[in-house]
Structure formats: structure tokens, C-alpha cells
Amino acid sequence: MNAATQIRSGSKNHSLNRPLAHSSRVSTTAGITHYPCLGDRLAQQPMVLVHGWGSDSQIWGSMPEQLRQWADVVTLDLPGFGGSAALDDYSEASVLSWMHQVLTSELGQSNQCTLLGLSLGGMLCHAFAVAYPELVAGLITISSNGQFVASKTYLPAMPESDFAGFLQSWRADPELCLKRFAGLQAQGDQHQRQLIRQLRAMDCEINLAAGEALLNLLGALKCQNHDLSVPTLAIFGEHDALVPVDAARCTSKGLRETLVIEKAGHLPHLSAEPQVLQAIQTFLDTQRYSLDKPKVADSFGRAAQQYDGAATLQHRIGEQLLASISTARQVPTRIMDLGCGTGYHSIQLHHRYPEADVLGVDISPGMLAYAQNKYPQGGLSWLCGDAENLALDSGSQDLVFSNFALQWCDRLETLAAELNRVLAPAGQLVFAVPGPSTLVELREAWAEVDDAVHVNRFASLQQWQQALDGAGFSQIELKTMLVTEEHESVRELFLALKNMGAHNNNAGKVTHMTGKQQLKALYNAYEIYKLPNGQLPATWEIIFGVAFK
Numbered sequence: 001m002n003a004a005t006q007i008r009s010g011s012k013n014h015s016l017n018r019p020l021a022h023s024s025r026v027s028t029t030a031g032i033t034h035y036p037c038l039g040d041r042l043a044q045q046p047m048v049l050v051h052g053w054g055s056d057s058q059i060w061g062s063m064p065e066q067l068r069q070w071a072d073v074v075t076l077d078l079p080g081f082g083g084s085a086a087l088d089d090y091s092e093a094s095v096l097s098w099m100h101q102v103l104t105s106e107l108g109q110s111n112q113c114t115l116l117g118l119s120l121g122g123m124l125c126h127a128f129a130v131a132y133p134e135l136v137a138g139l140i141t142i143s144s145n146g147q148f149v150a151s152k153t154y155l156p157a158m159p160e161s162d163f164a165g166f167l168q169s170w171r172a173d174p175e176l177c178l179k180r181f182a183g184l185q186a187q188g189d190q191h192q193r194q195l196i197r198q199l200r201a202m203d204c205e206i207n208l209a210a211g212e213a214l215l216n217l218l219g220a221l222k223c224q225n226h227d228l229s230v231p232t233l234a235i236f237g238e239h240d241a242l243v244p245v246d247a248a249r250c251t252s253k254g255l256r257e258t259l260v261i262e263k264a265g266h267l268p269h270l271s272a273e274p275q276v277l278q279a280i281q282t283f284l285d286t287q288r289y290s291l292d293k294p295k296v297a298d299s300f301g302r303a304a305q306q307y308d309g310a311a312t313l314q315h316r317i318g319e320q321l322l323a324s325i326s327t328a329r330q331v332p333t334r335i336m337d338l339g340c341g342t343g344y345h346s347i348q349l350h351h352r353y354p355e356a357d358v359l360g361v362d363i364s365p366g367m368l369a370y371a372q373n374k375y376p377q378g379g380l381s382w383l384c385g386d387a388e389n390l391a392l393d394s395g396s397q398d399l400v401f402s403n404f405a406l407q408w409c410d411r412l413e414t415l416a417a418e419l420n421r422v423l424a425p426a427g428q429l430v431f432a433v434p435g436p437s438t439l440v441e442l443r444e445a446w447a448e449v450d451d452a453v454h455v456n457r458f459a460s461l462q463q464w465q466q467a468l469d470g471a472g473f474s475q476i477e478l479k480t481m482l483v484t485e486e487h488e489s490v491r492e493l494f495l496a497l498k499n500m501g502a503h504n505n506n507a508g509k510v511t512h513m514t515g516k517q518q519l520k521a522l523y524n525a526y527e528i529y530k531l532p533n534g535q536l537p538a539t540w541e542i543i544f545g546v547a548f549k
Contacts, residue, residue, distance in 0.1 A: 003089055006175045006207050031077030031084030033057060034108060035068040045112045045137040046072040052119030052143075053211075053218055054181045056204045058081025061270050066277055071114070073498055074106060078121070080210020086233060090213035092127060093223060099128050103135065112137040114284065117245065119143050119266065120214065122234075126223040129230050139232045140280060143240055143266045143464055145247035147222045154222075158248035163315065170215060174208060188239030189265030198270065208390035219488065233257050233283045235276060237264035257283070257413075278462055293363060296408050300341065302368020303499055307342050310499035311404075313485060317542055318345045318403035321432050322352065324546060325399065330427050332356055336422070338387055338431075339363075339405020343371030343380070349401060350379050359397075361385050363408070389412045395424045402431040407458050416471035422549040430471065435460045435480055435541035442493065442538065445525035449518050461543050473547035481542045486535035490526050493538055 027034045043193050047067055050060045057075035062487050064073045079320050080086035085095060109112055118127030122144025150157040158166075170177040180202065186195035236248045238260055246260045261268040269276045300307070308315070322345065322459055325332075331354045337346040342358030350358045361383045362368050372382050385391055387402075388409050400419055409415045419429055437482040446454040459467075461478050468476050487493040529537055 007178070007211070028083065031082050032102065033064070033075045034106075035075075037070070037072045038068050040215065042255065042515070045114050046074060046107060047114045048107075049073065049075045050099075050115065050121035050125055051075075051078065051081070051215055052117075052121045052269035054178055054185075054204075054206075055199070055202060056206075058082075058202045058204060059267070059270075061197075061198075061273070063269055063273070065278075066239075066273070067116075067280065067484035070281060074113075076102060078124075078210075078214060080206065080207035080214070083205060084209045086207045086211075090217055092217065093238075095124060095217065096131050097126055099124065100132060100135075101295045103104070111135075114140065116140045116280070117142070117144060118269070120148070120221075121224050123148070123218070123221045126228070128370065129228055129232075132270065133229045136230045138283065139228065139230050139281060140235070142235045142269055142276070143234070143237055143243045144223075145243045146295055148243075148244040154511075156244040156249075156468050158242065167212070167215055167219070170212060174206075174211060175405065178206075184241050184265040185243035189237065189267070189271045190263040191271040192265065195265070195267060195271060201256045204297075226421040232281075233279065235259045235261065235268060235279060236267055237268045237271075238262050240266045241262065242266045243335045254425055257435055272542045275466075278460075278466070282463060284461075293408070293410075297364040298366075299535045300362075300364040304342060304364075304367050304370040305501045307367075308344055310496055311344075313540060314404045315344060315485065317432050319348075321345075321401070321403050321430055321544065322348060324544065325401070325430050326428060326546070329428075329548075330398060332428070334424070335359065335399045335401065336361055336392075336397045336398050338400055338402040339408070340371060340382075341367050341405070343375045343382075345377050345401065345403055346380060347377070350375075354379070355536065356398075357381070359383060361387070362405075363387070388418055390418055390422055392422045394421050395427075397422050398424055398427050399415045400427070400429045400431075402433075404432060404434070406431055407433045407456070412459055412463055412467035413470055416467040416473070420473060420549055425549060427549045429545070429547045430549075431466075433543050433545075435466075436460050438537060441529045441536075442490075445490075445529075447524055448525040449521045458541075464543060464545060466534045468545070468547050473549060476545070476547040478545045479542060481544070483540045483542060485540065486531065487535075487538060488535060489518070490523050490536065493536065 011336055019236055023392055025036055049060055049064060051057050057079045060075060064075055067073045077084040078093070087098060103113065112135055114393070115125035115129060118124070122141030125139055126141060126144070129139045144363065145157055147154050147157055147162045149160050166177070169180065182196055183197035185199060186192045189195055234248065236243065236245050236258065240243055243259055243266065261272045261275055264272050292369060332353060335349050335353060335356050335358045337358060337360045340346045340362050343360055343513055346360040356379070358379060359381050360371055363384070363386055368382050368384050383391070400423060406415060422481050423429065438458050439455050443455040461480055463501060465476060465478055487496065526536060
């Protein structure tokens with residue numbers, strides 16, 4: 001490629017998001033960069049990142065280094081950008097064929113991956129997932145809409161006249177066009193000036209013909225007509241000057257979830273990296289691990305008789321939670337004990353608020369039958385139901401109390417919205433759940449044995465904060481506490497978890513049974529945690545939450 005056919009978008013390779021250490025383990029060949037996983041490969045499938053128009057993979061900043069905590073990461077330079085050779089044909093079919101050839105060559109003919117695409121890259125990833133669903137485990141797009149140029153049937157996009165003017169500016173002066181594009185990508189972002197400096201400092205080599213061809217493709221792609229068969233997360237910037245935030249409401253039928261990053265422009269992964277990473281981690285964990293709710297209900301039903309004797313930690317935490325209930329605004333007269341289990345705290349709520357109607361709700365018919373039989377008192381009633389879809393009127397509860405139950409819900413956003421719905425104005429939510437460090441010793445010991453999910457996954461304080469914020473709660477107060485229990489053996493720990501109905505209830509694919517050799521390896525791996533007194537620790541991270549409607 002000679003100087004007459006290419007342009008550089010900046011003067012030097014620079015990013016405000018500094019890469020983590022370990023970069024010596026990264027390898028790059030012909031526009032394809034590999035970032036080997038540094039973590040325990042919870043995501044299972046590798047992640048493939050595809051950038052947008054006007055830059056190469058440098059646009060990801062430190063995202064690839066951050067994402068390798070959870071998966072092998074591969075970044076692709078689009079053909080004619082960065083280190084990738086240009087194509088003769090830039091039709092949609094040709095570019096998708098190029099992606100297929102590259103991915104099957106790098107990852108194998110039958111291996112699935114999670115695609116992460118930015119803007120044009122997101123549209124191409126979307127089209128690839130439609131064309132080759134067998135190769136795609138999940139799709140994440142950032143600042144990517146159904147079509148980039150508006151039409152009568154798709155309004156949340158760039159006006160056709162503006163796009164035509166932009167295309168003309170590329171033909172007239174590519175260097176000036178790229179500077180203008182940098183400004184548009186940063187426009188509206190709370191870190192606008194910082195982003196412009198970062199973009200203009202990148203050293204991206206672009207083939208002039210490829211630049212125009214991919215710009216034309218950007219204007220021609222129409223992804224909104226394609227239904228997806230893979231789980232999808234779409235991330236948007238609230239003040240994006242290139243992809244209107246209204247595009248978040250015009251997503252395809254197969255779309256699972258959208259997220260709008262407040263005060264962000266076209267590049268939220270650079271200006272709000274922690275939020276974007278958190279959303280991606282949640283998405284990956286959801287694909288790797290999901291709850292089997294019927295299995296959860298059955299597990300707790302079978303544990304009902306021995307539950308109260310085993311759940312000493314849960315009961316202790318629940319009593320702390322009772323003490324945190326505020327009556328400054330009102331004394332509750334309609335109370336829901338959500339995930340009431342054996343009714344242990346339902347009766348305590350009844351005694352504390354004798355004038356109130358207390359409703360015990362649980363997903364397990366077995367637990368409810370036990371509770372109803374044990375506490376037949378007036379003022380108590382019982383309902384079998386799922387916390388994410390309650391058969392209750394909106395605004396029907398003054399207080400929702402939930403102790404060690406909400407962790408059995410798959411979708412925090414759906415759950416938080418449902419809790420907000422059933423609460424009356426000024427109603428109070430008080431809850432305690434295990435956090436992500438719960439049973440960390442057991443999780444790490446299993447990781448020495450195999451790659452399967454043996455320990456339930458729990459949402460972080462930040463995830464709870466985001467979900468409650470998004471549902472409209474106010475005066476949200478969250479805090480965590482670490483508690484260490486001690487057991488004589490791993491076998492005793494397993495028995496305690498079984499008696500609480502709290503053993504692993506993952507609905508993910510089971511690839512093998514746990515045999516004697518695996519258990520022996522697990523016991524040996526757990527030995528490194530043994531305390532000086534000879535006991536084995538089991539850590540519980542407890543998240544306490546209080547919020548008001």
C-alpha cells in the first residue's frame with residue numbers, strides 16, 4: 001500500500017485508558033490481536049471485538065485487557081484498516097464472508113464466540129449473527145442502530161442529507177473528515193475534550209478506497225429487519241451525536257436487553273468504562289450461568305423440615321435486617337415477606353407490627369405448606385409466587401422484607417422494577433442477599449478441578465445499585481459485610497448447604513457427573529484454606545439494602 005492510497009488518522013499510538021500489565025502475553029498478526037484469558041474463563045467462549053468506521057482496534061482502549069479477566073479476547077481490524085489488508089469487494093456478503101473466514105481460521109470451524117461490535121462493527125456483528133448463528137454464543141453492540149441512515153420506516157438515525165455531506169467530505173479531504181468525525185464521536189459526552197484528544201492521538205492507517213467503501217456499507221446496512229436467535233445486549237450513549245438514543249427503543253425482536261449510559265456520547269466504553277464492563281460481565285455470567293427456578297423451588301421444599309436448624313447464619317442476618325426497618329415515614333400496615341421460606345421472619349414481622357397484614361411469599365410450595373402449618377395465626381397469609389412476576393396489585397405493599405431470597409432471581413432489572421411496582425408511594429424495601437465473594441474458597445477449589453459451574457453466582461453491590469437506580473428507587477443504602485463460618489470438612493459444608501436448600505442450582509449445560517476422583521481433588525484443593533485450628537473456612541459476603549419508592 002503506497003502513500004497515495006492510505007491515510008493516518010493520528011500521529012502516535014496513545015490511549016487515556018492505560019492497558020493492564022501482562023501485555024507481553026499479547027500477540028498480533030495481520031490486524032488480528034489475541035489477548036489470552038487471565039481469569040478462570042467463566043465466559044467459556046472467546047470474545048471477538050470489531051471496531052467501527054474511522055479507526056482500527058485502538059478505539060477499544062483498555063477494554064481488551066480488561067475483558068481478558070473473563071475470556072480469551074480477539075480484536076479484528078476491519079479490512080483496509082490498521083493491519084488488515086483491503087478487499088476487492090466491500091458488499092455486505094463479502095465482508096461477512098471475510099469475517100467468517102477469519103473467525104473460523106482463528107477460533108476453529110465449530111467454536112462459538114461472543115461478538116462485541118462498536119457502531120459499524122456492531123451492525124456487522126449483528127448481520128454475522130444472523131448469517132452464522134451456529135458460531136455466535138452472544139452479541140453485544142455499542143452505539144449501533146438498526147440502520148445508520150434514516151428512512152421513512154426508521155427514524156432514529158442520521159438524516160440522509162447529513163450522511164451524503166459526510167461522504168462528500170471524505171472524498172474531498174479524508175484527513176479533515178477524520179478530525180470532524182472525532183469531534184462527532186466525542187460530542188455530547190461529559191468527557192468530550194478528553195475524548196477528542198485521545199482520538200486524535202491514535203495512529204490508525206486507513207486505506208482510502210476501503211474507507212469510502214466501508215462508509216458506503218455503513219449507509220446501506222439495514223439490521224433492524226433481521227431477527228436474532230442469540231442473546232443480545234445493546235449499549236447506547238445518552239447524548240450520542242451519531243446514533244440517537246431513541247434507537248434503543250427500535251431494537252430487533254430477538255434483543256434481550258438494552259442499556260443507556262448517562263452523560264455519554266458515541267464512545268461510552270471509553271468515557272464510562274466501569275459501567276460498560278459491569279454490563280458486559282453481567283451479560284457473560286448470564287450466558288454461562290442461569291438458575292433453574294423449578295429446581296430451586298423443589299430443593300427448598302425438600303429442605304423445609306431441617307431448614308431452620310441449618311440456617312443459623314441466615315436467621316442471624318434476618319434479625320439484623322428487621323432492626324434496620326425504618327418507621328420514620330410510616331408504620332407499615334401491609335407487609336410482604338418475600339422468600340419467606342419456613343415463615344421464620346414472617347411471624348417476627350407479625351409480632352413487631354401486630355396491626356399489619358403480613359403476606360409470606362415463596363416460590364416453593366413445600367416451604368409454604370410448612371410455614372402455613374407451623375404458623376396458623378391470624379394476620380398471616382401465604383402466596384406461592386415468583387419475585388420477578390408477583391400476582392399482586394400495584395402499590396399494594398408498604399414494606400417488602402426479603403432475607404436471603406432475591407439471589408434466586410435471574411434478572412435484577414426485572415426484579416427491581418417488580419418490587420417498585422408492588423410498593424406503595426414512600427414504601428420501603430429492606431433486603432439481604434449473598435454477594436459475589438460468597439463461598440469463594442469453594443469456588444476457587446472447584447476451579448482447580450474443572451471448568452464447570454459448581455457454586456451459585458451472586459450479583460455485586462454495584463449491580464444491585466444499578467438495578468435499583470434504574471427501577472426508580474430513591475434513598476438507596478447498600479453495604480456489605482464478610483462473615484466466615486467454619487466446618488470440619490468439605491463434606492460437612494456440602495451437608496450444611498444441602499440442608500439449607502442452597503446448593504448449586506445452575507440450569508446451564510451439564511457436561512459430566514461429579515465422581516470420586518473429582519471430589520478427592522476438590523478436598524485436596526480446599527486444604528490450602530485450612531485454619532490454624534484445623535477448621536475449613538467458608539466465607540459469606542452479605543449485602544444489606546434499604547431503598548424507598
